[in-house]
Amino acid sequence: MDISGVSGINTAATMTNASSGIQRDVAVQVTSMGLDQMEQNGEALKKMMEMSVNPQVGSNFDVSV
DSSP: OOOHHHHHHHHHHHHHHHHHHHHHHHHHHHHHHHHHHHHHHHHHHHHHHHHHHSTTTTTOOOOOO
């Protein structure tokens, strides 16, 4: 019985599984980066909206000597 071809099949299957794992890891990282960016945009929007409520507060000040 010749089993030389069996190891090639297992190697191909292992490579396919490793490739799927890498693709999944990349997809998770990209999704995480997108989530981080959305959180940063949300914080910037929140700050901008807080400033728009009283736009005059803190933008000018009077000094008398």
